[in-house]
Amino acid sequence: MSFFWLKTYMPRSLYGRATLILVLPVLVLLLVVSIAFSNRHLQDVTTQMSRVVLREMTYIADSVAGAPHPEAALAALAPQLDVFEIKVRLLPPDETVPPDLVRWFDVSASAVRRTLRGTALDVVSIRLPDNREVTVVARENGQLIEYVFNRRRVTAAAPHQLIVTMLFFAALMTAISFLYMRNQLRPITRLAAAAQAFGRGQVVPYHPAGAVEVRAAGGAFLDMRARIERQIEQRTLMLSGVSHDLRTPLTRMKLELAMLDPDDAAPLVEDVDEMQRLIDEFLDFAKGTAEGEPEKTDPKELVRQVVADAARAGQPVTLVEASGEGSVMLRPLAIRRAVENLVGNALRYGNRAEVSVALTDKSLRIRVEDDGPGIPPELRAEAVKPFSRLDPARNQNKGGGVGLGLAIVSDIARAHGGLLRLSESEALGGLRADIVIGR
Template sequence: MSFTWLKRYMPRSLYARAAMILIVPVLALQAIVTVRFITDDLRGVTRQMTLTVSRELRLLADLAEGAGSPQEALDRLAPYLQTLNMGLRFVPPDQVPATDRIPWSDYSARIVRDTLRAELPETLAVSFLDSGRVSFFFRTDLGPAEVFISRRRVTAATPHQLIVVTISFGLLLTGIAYLYLRNQLRPIAKLAKAAEAFGRGRSVPYTPAGATEVRAAGSAFLDMRNRIERHIEQRTLMLSGVSHDLRTPLTRLRLGLSMLDEDDARPLLQDVAEMERLVETFLDFARGAAEGEPEETDPHDLVRQIVADAQRAGKPVEIAELSGSGALPLRPVAIRRAVENLLDNAVRYGSRAELSVALTDRSLRIRVEDDGPGIPPEQRAEAVRPFTRLDTARNQNKGSSVGLGMAIAMDVARAHGGTLRLGESERLGGLRADIVIAR
């Protein structure tokens, strides 16, 4: 039998699951002890006390047998009633309750009633309305009689004492265990926060602590983080060095071509300019999202600046929609580079581009849409890989590309703990590129 459906109702956080592991056994133990106490011990004690009272009542009935009047019966029973600490009186039939008077929550009273009716068939009614006294109504030859005794004669003085003690100690032990377990879970929570921050491009201080297994996991995380940071640094230095070394010969070529005839040098100068643009693209890819530290940024203001700069450069870019409000930690330089790359692709392969921003309590979405040919669904995963050029999907005659624009945008999105999603624009019919970042 599968219990996978239970997963929907299970708590998500580690603290909640640990609390459930502690509380469920304690509640189960308390329920078992309570049921056992009520069904066996409490029932047995109450029944035994009621049987004793029923024998005393039977004795009184035998002593009163043959009395000519109620007063004569009372005179006979007076010494015994005082000894047995009971009271008795004869009542008119209309003062006998039609039904037993027992509170719905009084479990012991129901045991007394059932036991008494089984032992004394003459019982007419039982009343437990008075918290300190119990009244029994019986049928006699002289008319209905009421016997009243102290409730403590038929029920235990503190039947709830064991339950209260069990619950109190259960809560105390649960609290102590939770405090201890919280100290054990705290290092795991710190490790999770450090890993989440690193996934969003931030490196927070972290020191392994806790149990041996948690320390081992923390040390492994630190080693992994250091290796990734060294890899990123080495990649950046390598590409930056190569790009920097290429600038010198390119500069010499430009100077040499400037001395030639303008008509002869123009095609070569265009080639040099294209090579310089490719070098700048390599540098952008090498830098990735490493420029600057995250700072509180209003994405609406950032997008307005990007669109204004693109419009001044003569690009057909417009703002379609800005929704939500607020600021969140971003690397504005890296986000600008990613959005500008998406806009460059949009206007290269389409006649216009639109940019929109949706900011909610859970995520930030920056969307770039164009009216170009788009990218087929089966090629979208490949489109975000570095140095990928989809000649069949995009018109390469409209501009040259080294195939890093989408890769840079994806790199920046991942460095912020988000992703880049490609789809079809419902508004313009071309490509839709979404940078989605969780808050």
């Protein structure tokens, strides 16, 4: 039998699941103990006490109904009635007797009624309207006799005292356990918050704490974060150093080519320009995720500036949608570079581009669409890899780079805890590139 359907009703958070694990057994135990106490202990005690009162009522009924003068016999029983603590009254034979009255939630009252009715005494009516008195009307040899006695004669003084005590101490111990559990879970939530922030490109202070296992996981996370930061720093320094070193010979080559005949030097100039673009993309790739610190940024205003700059440069770019309000923790320069790369890529292979921004409570989406040839679905995963050129000849003819444009965008999106999604544009028919970042 599969229990996967239970996952739908399970809490998603660690606090919720830990609370359920803590509270559910306590509730089940209280329910079982309460039912056992109600069905066995409480009802057994009530039955025994009711049988004692029943024998006294039977004795009174036999003494009164068998006497020639019931009133005189009842008066003679007065000293015993005081001992029994029972008030007895003779009713006329034609007296209208009210029906039974037992509250539905009164467990002990139901046990009293079952005990008194399950005997030879002809009980006509049993009324337990409250916790003070019990009224019983019985018929003996045609004589109606009314018995009135204290409720404590047939039920315990505080029948639910044990249950109330258990509930109180269960709530108290559950609260104490929850406070202790919260202190134990707090280091785990801090570790999760630090890991989530690092996945979004933010470094928050974190010190391992808590149990031994949590401390070990926290120390491993700090070591991993330090290694990743060193790797990114080394990659940035290496690419930047190589790119800067290549600029010097390129500059000399440009000067030498300028002294040659323009017709003879034209092919070499194109090669040098291609190398210059390669170096520029190396620098962009190296700086892609290391430009500035995360800060609160209005993504709509940032994208508006990118579109406005492109429009001033005469490029056919329009902002078609900008929905949502609020700010997001972003590296503005890196996001700006990513949007500019997508716009440049769209105009390189298409005639126009459309940009949209959608900001919700859970995510930020920046979309760039074009009317170009697009990218086939089977090649989209390859397109975001560094130095991947799906069509080198086409890139060269249209002033393309070396296959780092989409890789830079993907790297920037991942540094913000998001991703780059490529699909087909329904509006323009070309490529649709979405930068999706969680808030």
